[in-house]
Amino acid sequence: MVRIPFIAVVLVLLQGVAWCSPVRDSLAMFESGATGPEASAADRVRGGAGEISRFQILPEVWRAYSKSKDYTNPQVAWTVARRILDDRISDFQKATGRPPKPVELYLLWNKPGHFAAKGYSVRKVSSHYRLKAQRFENLFRYLEAKAAGPALEN
Numbered sequence: 001m002v003r004i005p006f007i008a009v010v011l012v013l014l015q016g017v018a019w020c021s022p023v024r025d026s027l028a029m030f031e032s033g034a035t036g037p038e039a040s041a042a043d044r045v046r047g048g049a050g051e052i053s054r055f056q057i058l059p060e061v062w063r064a065y066s067k068s069k070d071y072t073n074p075q076v077a078w079t080v081a082r083r084i085l086d087d088r089i090s091d092f093q094k095a096t097g098r099p100p101k102p103v104e105l106y107l108l109w110n111k112p113g114h115f116a117a118k119g120y121s122v123r124k125v126s127s128h129y130r131l132k133a134q135r136f137e138n139l140f141r142y143l144e145a146k147a148a149g150p151a152l153e154n
Contacts, residue, residue: 022143023085024078026102027109029143030136031056034074043072053077057084088112096120106136 028034034042034054042054051058052071057080062071065083070076088108092100095116100108103122107115111129118124122133 022140022147023105024081025143026136026140027081027106028054028074030106030139037074039072039074043074043077053080055081057081085109091116092120102137102140103130103133105140106133 028042031051032042032045032054034040040054045054045056046052047056049058052062054074055077057077061084062080066076066080068076068080085105085108089100089105091112092104092108104115104120107122107125107129110132111125114129115125122130125133
């Protein structure tokens with residue numbers, strides 16, 4: 001089986017490719033239940049703290065990255081989410097000297113302040129957040145394998 005290393009996925013993320021990124025798919029599915037690139041009810045989901053878009057971004061965070069109010073547009077939402085992730089991944093890499101693993105990526109997305117305060121140590125993160133991040137990683141790994149296609153035989 002050919003596996004795409006996570007760093008390759010992060011590089012793809014940073015280059016802003018089309019809807020084929022396990023990062024993009026996993027975040028959308030995990031945060032709002034979006035199952036494809038097309039607009040859906042998932043784009044209109046509002047979180048308990050007022051989060052918007054299929055990626056469940058706090059409105060004040062969205063406004064820091066975009067002037068657009070097109071929260072329900074999947075492409076606009078991904079552009080905003082990618083900018084947020086780019087900054088958080090950059091901070092993580094400066095602190096750790098390496099790219100994040102999928103479990104860490106979710107913590108950077110969902111609990112960046114808590115994760116940073118714990119020295120970017122997954123073990124030190126609240127068990128509730130750690131379990132969510134591990135579920136995200138499972139989904140990510142499934143979609144990563146699916147994107148890679150069938151295993152190549154020698």
